[in-house]
Amino acid sequence: MRAMVYRGPYQVRVEDKDVPAIEHPNDAIVRVTLAAICGSDLHLYHGLMPDTRVGHTFGHEFIGVVEQVGPSVQNLAVGDRVMVPFNVFCGSCWFCARGLYSNCHNVNPNATAVGGIYGYSHTTGGYDGGQSQYVRVPFADVGPTKIPEWMHDEDAVVLTDAAATGYFGAQLGEIAEGDTVVVLGAGPVGLIAAQSSWLMGAGRVIVVDHLEERLEKARTMAYAETLDYDELDDVVVELKKQTDYLGADVVIEAVGAEADGNFLQQVTGTKLKLQGGSPVALNWAIDGVRKGGTVSVVGAYGPIPNAVKFGDALNKGLTLRMNQTPVKRQWPRMFEHVRNGHLTPREVVTHRFPLEHIAEAYHVFSSKLDGCIKPLILPDAA
Amino acid sequence: MSESDIPSAYVRDKRTPPPSREELRARIPGWGVDLDPADRPSYPRLQYPADTGAHWDFPERQPGSEGREHSIEHAFVTPVFGTAQPLRGPSGAIRRYAYRRFSEGRLAHWLLLVVGDRVDAWEHHLQSFVSGRPDVPASGVRTESTHGGVRSRRGRSDVRHQLLDPVVVTGPWVAGAGVVVLGVRRLLRAVRG
Numbered sequence: 001m002r003a004m005v006y007r008g009p010y011q012v013r014v015e016d017k018d019v020p021a022i023e024h025p026n027d028a029i030v031r032v033t034l035a036a037i038c039g040s041d042l043h044l045y046h047g048l049m050p051d052t053r054v055g056h057t058f059g060h061e062f063i064g065v066v067e068q069v070g071p072s073v074q075n076l077a078v079g080d081r082v083m084v085p086f087n088v089f090c091g092s093c094w095f096c097a098r099g100l101y102s103n104c105h106n107v108n109p110n111a112t113a114v115g116g117i118y119g120y121s122h123t124t125g126g127y128d129g130g131q132s133q134y135v136r137v138p139f140a141d142v143g144p145t146k147i148p149e150w151m152h153d154e155d156a157v158v159l160t161d162a163a164a165t166g167y168f169g170a171q172l173g174e175i176a177e178g179d180t181v182v183v184l185g186a187g188p189v190g191l192i193a194a195q196s197s198w199l200m201g202a203g204r205v206i207v208v209d210h211l212e213e214r215l216e217k218a219r220t221m222a223y224a225e226t227l228d229y230d231e232l233d234d235v236v237v238e239l240k241k242q243t244d245y246l247g248a249d250v251v252i253e254a255v256g257a258e259a260d261g262n263f264l265q266q267v268t269g270t271k272l273k274l275q276g277g278s279p280v281a282l283n284w285a286i287d288g289v290r291k292g293g294t295v296s297v298v299g300a301y302g303p304i305p306n307a308v309k310f311g312d313a314l315n316k317g318l319t320l321r322m323n324q325t326p327v328k329r330q331w332p333r334m335f336e337h338v339r340n341g342h343l344t345p346r347e348v349v350t351h352r353f354p355l356e357h358i359a360e361a362y363h364v365f366s367s368k369l370d371g372c373i374k375p376l377i378l379p380d381a382a
Numbered sequence: 383m384s385e386s387d388i389p390s391a392y393v394r395d396k397r398t399p400p401p402s403r404e405e406l407r408a409r410i411p412g413w414g415v416d417l418d419p420a421d422r423p424s425y426p427r428l429q430y431p432a433d434t435g436a437h438w439d440f441p442e443r444q445p446g447s448e449g450r451e452h453s454i455e456h457a458f459v460t461p462v463f464g465t466a467q468p469l470r471g472p473s474g475a476i477r478r479y480a481y482r483r484f485s486e487g488r489l490a491h492w493l494l495l496v497v498g499d500r501v502d503a504w505e506h507h508l509q510s511f512v513s514g515r516p517d518v519p520a521s522g523v524r525t526e527s528t529h530g531g532v533r534s535r536r537g538r539s540d541v542r543h544q545l546l547d548p549v550v551v552t553g554p555w556v557a558g559a560g561v562v563v564l565g566v567r568r569l570l571r572a573v574r575g
């Protein structure tokens with residue numbers, strides 16, 4: 001089969017690999033019909049995630065058709081069309097039993113501080129991912145869901161992570177009616193977080209980024225006000241002015257460890273790798289939220305420490321909420337919202353690349369060329 | 383500043399109340415459908431799902447865990463695990479040491495894994511030069527011309543640090559080439575006596 005393969009920082013290509021085999025009685029093998037590149041994949045691509053091995057196949061957003069099932073699988077059959085949450089999870093450990101699917105303890109021997117994720121280095125368990133023609137799906141009775149008849153494939157693939165994470169991020173914000181919500185980052189996650197904030201009763205939604213096409217999308221798809229930080233001397237001061245010197249009631253940080261906006265932090269964090277990425281957006285969130293407010297962090301950070309302004313968070317009495325998204329827990333309600341047109345995941349999709357052009361897809365998405373917001377990967381296209 | 387201009391933060395109530403429900407509902411599709419905080423899928427944080435699909439208390443163990451690296455904060459290799467890219471070569475030795483010696487709580491654990499990553503990449507780059515498919519310092523750069531590299535970056539602040547990318551990306555390659563040249567020279571000198 002053909003699969004995306006990591007060769008080292010900034011280097012990916014397509015190679016021939018063996019089709020994965022059933023390794024556990026509850027495994028399934030899924031033939032991928034549509035995949036995507038997530039903002040999180042960029043952290044691997046840039047060499048920021050420890051234990052990313054050469055030869056690894058990335059990809060934790062994918063849908064497909066069940067090709068083969070292990071002997072103990074009861075809920076899926078060959079031929080089912082399935083969407084697969086980005087989390088690998090067992091459904092039965094202490095954490096899964098309490099709904100913390102993204103924190104499963106039974107699937108990632110390499111670390112206890114993070115659960116299992118498809119195609120996301122050995123630090124999340126060493127599973128090859130879905131930017132590929134076939135993928136091994138452990139716990140087939142627990143993770144995958146059959147794609148509803150009415151659902152568009154592009155909605156389904158974005159729901160496997162980016163959209164679920166935006167919706168989850170808004171929930172972590174503990175939004176109350178009338179709140180002013182600031183969303184940092186207008187990538188796929190931030191855009192859906194902005195849409196979701198309204199569903200939870202926000203009175204005002206302000207999206208911050210510096211890429212004009214993404215801010216435009218925030219205005220049209222999420223009815224948000226927007227701020228371009230390239231045009232501002234100091235984002236935090238602008239947020240204070242915009243909120244009558246209170247600060248935002250809620251800030252959702254949908255940027256993560258590669259935040260721009262501070263040259264020194266970018267260079268030390270992501271270029272020289274002297275800290276675990278750049279904490280600029282997280283610090284903007286801490287400074288921009290009001291005292292007693294809530295910061296929701298869904299932007300991803302790795303295990304290496306960051307220069308986070310913890311003292312300000314303490315002195316302001318903030319609530320900090322965060323996690324990797326337990327995707328499947330979001331789905332039943334999100335399916336209703338998508339069906340009713342209240343959430344529109346596939347609106348974030350801008351580019352579609354054949355798997356053979358994976359290197360091009362990564363470069364375009366990583367450098368944000370050509371107005372790219374969300375690139376999909378078509379495994380079968382020539 | 384007259385009393386009535388004093389910003390909200392300094393008085394009891396927000397000076398500009400949020401728009402009314404009716405106004406928001408008219409403007410935004412679905413406004414307020416998840417209004418009740420107690421009726422959101424992630425509330426409360428700990429929930430006991432009725433049925434996760436799991437039909438076991440502890441999953442059957444996947445064969446082949448002997449010798450597989452694991453965090454020492456785990457009691458054992460988890461019952462299910464990834465089998466992609468098992469440890470091998472010098473990078474494998476570094477990584478194995480990082481796992482065996484240091485917990486996740488120790489910075490040394492992660493820094494050694496990063497060192498392992500760089501060694502791994504160079505093992506493979508060197509092998510690639512004797513294979514039919516040599517690695518290149520950055521893949522996909524041809525999209526700079528096909529997908530508007532210049533046009534897309536106009537006026538963007540991240541261009542300042544992106545200017546460093548060629549150095550960050552090719553720097554190790556230039557340094558690597560230097561080391562190889564020096565090494566070859568030494569070797570030749572040694573061979574010549």
Ligand SMILES: NC(=O)c1ccc[n+]([C@@H]2O[C@H](COP(=O)([O-])OP(=O)(O)OC[C@H]3O[C@@H](n4cnc5c(N)ncnc54)[C@H](O)[C@@H]3O)[C@@H](O)[C@H]2O)c1
Nearest residue numbers: 039040165185187188189255256259260261299300324325
């Ligand atoms: N918690 C989870 O489960 C989870 C799941 C998916 C993605 N993520 C993370 O969410 C983040 C966003 O993902 P995405 O796919 O939307 O990525 P993306 O790269 O498409 O979007 C990130 C956006 O942030 C903007 N940005 C950079 N610096 C900024 C700053 N200082 N302030 C405001 N905006 C800034 C960028 O211009 C870009 O538009 C990533 O860190 C990703 O790893 C987390």
Ligand SMILES: [Zn+2]
Nearest residue numbers: 038039040161
């Ligand atoms: Zn992701």
Ligand SMILES: [Zn+2]
Nearest residue numbers: 090093096104
């Ligand atoms: Zn579990």
